[in-house]
Amino acid sequence: MNPSTTPAASARSHRPLTRRAFAAGLAGTAAATGLAACGGGGSGATEGNASLRFTWWGSDTRHQLTDRAIKAFEAENTDVTVKGEFTEWSGYWDRLATTVAANDAPDVIQMDVLQLRSYADRGALLDLVDTEIDTGSIPSDTLDTGRTADGLFAVPVGVNAHVVVANPALFEAAGVPLPDDTTWTWQEAADIALRISQSGQPDVHGWQTMGLDEASLQLWVSQLGGEFYGDGTEVTLDPAHVASWWEYNLGTVQAGAAAPATLAVERQAGGLSQSGTATGTAAMAVWWANQVTALSSAAGQEMVLLRPPLQEPGGSPGTFYKASMFWSISSRTQHPEAAARLVDWLTNSPEAAEILLTERGIPSDPERRELIGPLLQPSDAQSVEYVESLEDVVVPAPPAAPPGASTVQDLVTRYGSEVLFGRQTPQAAAEALVAELQNNVTSA
Template sequence: MLNRRTFLQKTLAFGAAAAVSHLPARAAWANERDMRLFWFGSPGRAERTLAVARLFEGANPGVRILGEVGGNDYWSKLTTMLAGGNAPDIFQLEPGRFADYAGRGTMVPLDDYLGRTIRTDRLLPGTMKLGTVAGKVAGLPLSNNAFALLYDTEAFEKTGLTPPGRGTTWDDFARLCIEMTKALGKKGVWAVGNAARYSYALEAFLVQRGKRLYGEDGQIGFDVEDATDWYGYWESLAANGGCVSAEVQALDKNQIDSNPMSRGHAVMAIAFSNMLVAYQALQKNPVGITNLPVSEVGGRSGLFYRAGLHFGIARNAPDPELAAKFLDFFINDVEAGKILGVERGVPINLDVRTAVAPTLDDVQKRSFDYVESIADFVGDFPAQVPVGASELEDRVYRTVADRLAFGQISAAEAGQELVSAAQAILSR
């Protein structure tokens, strides 16, 4: 028997007897108003997404949304479907891979639908920049979020240590992590995961230095010294017991449920603000949220608002106008917004944001309030992640950091390796 979690990881379809994953390019029985929707995320996200789809169906008689949830194989599955001409009408992308898929011409540009089918007059100013690649709006940002540090509040209460906050520097954070691991006194439990492999954590570190992970020219925005300093920080923290062992970190598949905090090996996690909801669902203790450490008190925060996620319309979608109508509904309908809450991030429609705020539960409100509270602490929107960035995510960031954690290379060698690999990939 399938439990709730397993069921929601499977293909979900409204009124459809067959699993979407087994559909041919267009099933013979499919209604011409059927539309396939593909996303990844937690069971809670699935429930919210499906509820919005039902709401859309109710407002559009004859339309049926066929929903499919992807797991750890999401990206390989999506790539295979796109290559085989069997792409879902609408699919979800995250910012680190968005430009790659746009660059391959897999999505219908949305420019002709903006202001017409997709209303933009009440969206947060500048939001469409987050969906723009090579001068075209390739996909629709669904929300805003920001980098965040999540922590087990009871762990800090029991140890008597003070949680990090706006004035916590990276040096302060290192000392805190070492103290926390010692104070916990539990074998196999550390203060935090090893974030050397997370490109988004590196980006915050770089922005604090006045640099970027990627520049407007589509190349990396940092040098070997920056990368070496980053790797050196985590190498030292690991050596002093402040972050998890290499063996534990290697089990992290960059999914919430595989993060060391979710598996009980850490009491803090460097993540994104909207992930608080899903992290809390896996924790018995209340999870707090704050900003990442800073290079210096009063300096740049390293924070900026980013697209929580995107939806793109497949290039071969038979009815892109209907798909665009669904995207409009997803971000602009107040009732849809109340269902979605802040699980994907804070709504980008200002009216929806106002309507949603009073409906949030305590956990969602913590995420929402955090994004609102850093308004005076964030910098400009970053340059769009370039084509080739997903290859760096898949083959370089994690690999280099893991080799460092296992002692196979030094921090200096890791820094040189990252920069060389990035330059080679992004210059193709």
């Protein structure tokens, strides 16, 4: 699932950002004076003041918490006013592309890893290396997820990691013990799921079907030693890795260990709130660690967090610390110093940490995690503990995806549906997915 805490985010994909969409926004970059005159960040600013626009996607909870954070920042920085601009995930990227193309980009932008290169490579984001943003508390491998070959264009807000969220009540009702998550394999997980599905609990399946979810595929490929984008400039995804993943998931569906294809498609479209985990009808599912609070709340059931199964005993866990999202600054802001001050405050201020908690992911800075620990709900504290437990086994995070790759979730859902409904073989669908993804990247 998508690492955003917006409930419906997992069901939606990004529209690719084309060169045409950027053409108007990036034309005349050399004319610095002209760009400053029509940039969107500082409209209405007066001498000695800065008026910033700050955009993000998210749920009502995120909006409320961010509004509190803005007010706290303004109280400490009386020469800066901040206007929040927020929307749901589904319309966020079209809106941002439109404002960038119109030279009206917000000053501070909540950024996603699938869109970072699309904006950075085309000059829409400020290189943060020379700003006053203090990134010293962010681990270097995490900070590098915001870099491209040309500079640092995004500061990670927090980190996430793949996790299997298990419903202990469904395990207990089935008379099945929770597995040893340090040694179990995918085959053992499928066997456990089948026992739960056959336990007589109405509408309950052991696995939530994964064949439509790009994040689960990403984990599987990482465990096999593969990668989606190599050095971040081309598609290096091996169709054989994708095919083996669909073969596994198709097998769980056909055996009854996972929900049937029709139900899987409905749940994917319905987002987090309609998932098998949230509705108490799937005993296990792959999620991102910071989603456990929303899942527990929706299900009315405390969950158990397990490390994902292995390909084989002693195999690579494949898990990595993924930046949950980023802060970026428009290259056209009229107030780069004030914008950097806001990002620095969001990144380093104890007050910001205490307001936002884990809403945008688990803080990458151990000191911030320790600071907010006493303030967390039990499920949030559980996700923090889980992420920290992976420190000795995580592999390096993959590079930011190239422009055009933001279509990947849509492709996985579309071709995955073909496989689960038996309209294409796993191998044929895998080859078609990789070819289309490469075409999208090449033509972006």
